[in-house]
Amino acid sequence: MSLARIAGAVYVVTFVAGTMALLTPTGRPFTNQIAAASYIVVTILFYFLFKPANPTVSLIAAIVSLTGCVMGLLAGLRMSPIEINPLAFFGVYCLLLGYLVYTSTYLPQWLGFLMIFGGAGWLTFAIPSVARALQPYNFGPGIVAEGVLTLWLLIAGVNEQRRNAMAARTR
Numbered sequence: 001m002s003l004a005r006i007a008g009a010v011y012v013v014t015f016v017a018g019t020m021a022l023l024t025p026t027g028r029p030f031t032n033q034i035a036a037a038s039y040i041v042v043t044i045l046f047y048f049l050f051k052p053a054n055p056t057v058s059l060i061a062a063i064v065s066l067t068g069c070v071m072g073l074l075a076g077l078r079m080s081p082i083e084i085n086p087l088a089f090f091g092v093y094c095l096l097l098g099y100l101v102y103t104s105t106y107l108p109q110w111l112g113f114l115m116i117f118g119g120a121g122w123l124t125f126a127i128p129s130v131a132r133a134l135q136p137y138n139f140g141p142g143i144v145a146e147g148v149l150t151l152w153l154l155i156a157g158v159n160e161q162r163r164n165a166m167a168a169r170t171r
Helices: 003-023 025-050 055-076 086-103 109-126 128-134 139-155 160-170
Strands: none
Touching (some): 003 025, 025 055, 055 086, 086 109, 086 139, 109 139
């Protein structure tokens, strides 16, 4: 199984656990932890998947995503040192992933645009009043974008020949 398909499979776990965390307040701490743990795995897999496209941006994206995961876990435990919704970090992460997808030659560019659109939706959570005013509609772009990317990775994967060629150039 390819790295892309493994990332897609783990992303499914993230989606299911994240959706359950949003919809079931009583099970939120447990499902939040599962969602965060699986998103950490996705982040690491994506770092390696997109490293050939741009190693620096891939590393920055991974750091932003891991920060969001930690902030989400701390917020769930009511121990967050700052008052910002962790979804805002995933907004930045999706913007960076969108850039990486767009500039890679091994995934369709339209997926990159879709991820940038999804990131814009998550970014609304950086400003609580904006997030409240736009809810539940601000969830849509990110869910659609990340869902389509997940399905693409599961079904089509990436063009391994192009990815390997790009990886050889970045060594």
